[in-house]
Amino acid sequence: MQPKRNTWQREAVRASLAEAHGFVSAQQLHQVLRDSGSTIGLATVYRNLASLADTGEADSLQSPEGENLFRSCATQGHHHHLICRSCGDTKELSATVVEEWTQRVGAEYGFTEIEHVVDLFGLCERCRAAGRE
Amino acid sequence: MQPKRNTWQREAVRASLAEAHGFVSAQQLHQVLRDSGSTIGLATVYRNLASLADTGEADSLQSPEGENLFRSCATQGHHHHLICRSCGDTKELSATVVEEWTQRVGAEYGFTEIEHVVDLFGLCERCRAAGRE
DNA sequence: TTTCTAAATGAGAACGAGTATCACTATAGC
């Protein structure tokens, strides 16, 4: 649900999320905020991230480890992600091919109300060059 | 890692997994086994599911709630799933289109070692007919 | 068959992400 009041905490979460390069977890964001002197609480970070995701201001996805990750959302509408598993840097992808395939396969098996999870994890050029993994 | 010994516990997990119709959680499987009189431990169920997934005998995926789900694997090799969100019934899909797209997009952005998560959730014909959701 | 040893197990403790609770704080409308 949309919040009815603006608080500095909500603004801090929004700002901190915008500064992050890729997807970050609530815990990471909380740590960054605390490290920079904020007294914001963990629960508040969770609450605000959830509501930002709810309004479409932020994207959220599950990491392979099952953690919820958030990102300040650049592109409007449905899209997918290509995420560097080392530095978290993210490209937003539109994927007509995938959408079409999704619908076709769903229909073929008589499934309706298809939702799809399509995310790519890889190693970006910079991280590969730096020998990270 | 592959286990070096065969135990009745491992066999029980394998059998119970094969009997389940769709994806099940470790906890569910443990409950089923205990209910049928087994004294198997929860940790053992987790261990064996993980190793079955490791050897390719079982498929695993994350539910939208972040739980790890497992399924006795019918098809060899890489494939995706179309899962009924009501009854858990699952179709295995091969998706050359998606694999190609994955590689192309990865290369385009200079990403390497691309892993992809592609799973479809929908409502199967039977469940739709039954008015479930 | 008996013996031996490390792999595997099981009970429960520990862990970590996320949620709920609830007294307190501070925003926004008056």
Next chain:
DNA sequence: GCTATAGTGATACTCGTTCTCATTTAGAAA
């Protein structure tokens, strides 16, 4: 400024999963 209540924050809690470690046991060797 005053007030009602949305929002906050410390912390307790839930729940899935992993770890620990004493005990059991598969399977090789004698």
